Amino acid sequence: MATQDLWGEFPLEETVRTPLAILREQATLLGQKTENVLQGRVSLGRSRSGNEFVASLYIEAPALDDYSYLALTIRYPVALYPVLVVESGPGLFPQGAKCDDEESFVQTLGAILSHSRIRQVIASLIAQSRENG
Amino acid sequence: MATFLFWNLNRKPLQDQIVTLCREHRVDILILAESELSRVALLEALNGGQRAKFKMPFNLSARLSFFIRYPSRCLKSVRDDGGVAVRQFIPPIGLDMLLVAVHLPSKLYSSESDLAFESTRVAEVIKEAEGKVGHSRTIIVGDFNMNPFEPGVIGARGLHAVMDRRIALQGDRTIQGERYRFFYNPMWGRLGDKSKGPPGTYYFNTSNYVNFFWNIFDQVLVRPELLGFFPDDRLEVLSTVGERSLLSSTGIPDRSFGSDHLPLLFEVEVEKGI
Numbered sequence: 227m228a229t230q231d232l233w234g235e236f237p238l239e240e241t242v243r244t245p246l247a248i249l250r251e252q253a254t255l256l257g258q259k260t261e262n263v264l265q266g267r268v269s270l271g272r273s274r275s276g277n278e279f280v281a282s283l284y285i286e287a288p289a290l291d292d293y294s295y296l297a298l299t300i301r302y303p304v305a306l307y308p309v310l311v312v313e314s315g316p317g318l319f320p321q322g323a324k325c326d327d328e329e330s331f332v333q334t335l336g337a338i339l340s341h342s343r344i345r346q347v348i349a350s351l352i353a354q355s356r357e358n359g
Numbered sequence: 360m361a362t363f364l365f366w367n368l369n370r371k372p373l374q375d376q377i378v379t380l381c382r383e384h385r386v387d388i389l390i391l392a393e394s395e396l397s398r399v400a401l402l403e404a405l406n407g408g409q410r411a412k413f414k415m416p417f418n419l420s421a422r423l424s425f426f427i428r429y430p431s432r433c434l435k436s437v438r439d440d441g442g443v444a445v446r447q448f449i450p451p452i453g454l455d456m457l458l459v460a461v462h463l464p465s466k467l468y469s470s471e472s473d474l475a476f477e478s479t480r481v482a483e484v485i486k487e488a489e490g491k492v493g494h495s496r497t498i499i500v501g502d503f504n505m506n507p508f509e510p511g512v513i514g515a516r517g518l519h520a521v522m523d524r525r526i527a528l529q530g531d532r533t534i535q536g537e538r539y540r541f542f543y544n545p546m547w548g549r550l551g552d553k554s555k556g557p558p559g560t561y562y563f564n565t566s567n568y569v570n571f572f573w574n575i576f577d578q579v580l581v582r583p584e585l586l587g588f589f590p591d592d593r594l595e596v597l598s599t600v601g602e603r604s605l606l607s608s609t610g611i612p613d614r615s616f617g618s619d620h621l622p623l624l625f626e627v628e629v630e631k632g633i
Contacts, residue, residue: 273476292491295419296440314441315421347419354417 245302245309245331246270246281252339253283256348263289263355264348278303285347289355295347298338300331311335315343361450361629366622367392367462367502367577369614376600376617378404381413383601384624388434388448389413389426392462392502393618398424420444423460423501434458437488443481445488453629456585457492459485461501478503478511478518486540495540498589498627499580502620506574507546515539520580522547524591527583542580545591550575556596560621562611577623585627593626 246268253266267284282299286292295315302309309331312322318337325331338344364386366377370393377396381389389405398415405413405426413426416434423444427434429451438445442462449455463477481499489495503512511517515534520542521527527543551573552558559573577596581589598605598621605621607613612621 290436293436294438296438299441312441314439317421343421350417350419 242306243328244306245300246279248328248332248335249281249283249300252335256285260348260352263287263352267294273301285344285351287351287355289358290351293351295351297344297347298335307331311338313338315341315347317343361387361448361627362624363388363390363500363579363627364622364624365390365392365460365500365577365579367618367620368394368396369618369620370395371614371618372396373618374401374404377401378407379601380597380622380624381405382409386624387428388458389424390460390500391424391426392422392460394424402426416446418444420460422462425460437491438484440480440484443484445484447492448629450629453631454496454588455492455494456627456629457485457488457494457497459488459497459499459501461499461503463502463504466504475509475511475514475517478505478514479516482516482518494584495582496584497542497582498585499542500578500623500625502577504576506571506576507544507550507578512544512578512580518542518580520544520578524586527581528586530583540582542582543586543589544578544580545589545594546575546578548591549594549596557598557606557610557621560596560623561619577620579623579625588628588631590626590628593624595624597622597624 249268253268256264256266265286267286268281270281273280278301280301283297284294285297286294298311298313300309300311307327309325310322311325311334313319318341323334325334362385364380368391374396402413402415411428413428414431416425416427416431417436418425420439422442425434433449435447437447444460446458447455448458461481485497489497505511512520519539522544524543527541531538531540548554549556559575560577561574562572563574564572605613605617612619
């Protein structure tokens with residue numbers, strides 16, 4: 227008897243950007259935009275229940291003995307969305323922001339990363355790094 | 360000897376009270392949570408007419424403020440993780456140590472299990488920072504929003520802070536093959552009305568069936584490596600500022616004069632390490 231394919235068609239051509247990939251892009255961009263005076267780092271773990279991925283974006287200053295500043299943390303399920311974004315500085319979303327899709331996630335990320343508080347952190351770290359360098 | 364003062368201000372304008380406390384107790388390191396005071400104005404007030412001046416070291420924490428009576432370079436930023444600020448305290452003479460100031464999420468917005476999860480994260484942050492500075496002479500101080508007996512503080516995967524110095528001095532314990540380092544939590548000795556000072560640091564009356572009334576959310580935890588430098592009897596939950604009480608006539612924090620939290624004062628005999 228011939229083997230029957232029960233899998234159906236895979237959407238191999240479709241390019242899905244995971245929340246983690248989006249975060250990593252931003253981490254890379256930080257290094258490029260600051261001529262590597264600062265670097266972005268993304269750490270990945272699992273939630274305590276094990277049901278969700280937890281990723282954090284850090285701003286790091288190599289010239290300041292690798293001082294690191296947590297910019298935000300995201301939690302997302304295997305299905306990728308919704309993503310819960312918890313920021314640590316600006317105070318834009320005190321209870322975290324729930325993003326139901328990529329568009330909303332990118333928008334939220336943009337609001338946090340371009341916030342004056344984060345810009346202030348970046349400016350301060352660059353100035354301190356140059357002073358030390 | 361370095362004298363530390365921690366106070367959660369509950370966004371109150373308590374500048375005069377802070378200045379009085381710092382002069383009264385000759386505070387060397389002042390750490391504030393929930394402060395909306397102008398840092399510059401507070402610094403000026405702290406230093407008015409004083410010989411030894413406070414400085415504001417480099418600090419990017421949005422939730423915790425630091426003022427020190429040492430050169431700014433003596434408090435080095437290691438890491439800022441939201442409500443967790445990790446600093447390396449390098450006194451001009453004596454032992455350097457890791458100072459971790461915390462302001463963990465409020466119980467109003469977080470469940471006990473959320474806070475236990477947060478504690479696991481804090482424990483990981485501390486472990487990484489200890490690896491980075493190459494020692495475990497660590498002290499944690501701040502508003503944990505948990506009592507000493509809650510899982511996030513006592514649990515091995517959390518802060519693993521025990522009530523007995525002798526147990527803490529064993530260093531660690533192994534659970535299912537994994538080693539967990541201890542902290543000593545002297546705040547157990549500050550619980551209840553037979554303790555030295557007020558029965559807690561934070562009073563909250565609810566209509567729930569379980570109501571502790573007094574809580575010790577503000578705590579200091581000490582690694583075994585620092586216990587020889589940490590005199591228990593110098594740890595105080597303060598209830599007065601100068602001549603005036605921080606407690607009302609009913610014995611609970613007087614929010615018209617102070618914060619809803621009481622300040623914590625403690626000392627570390629850093630020079631003993633020379």
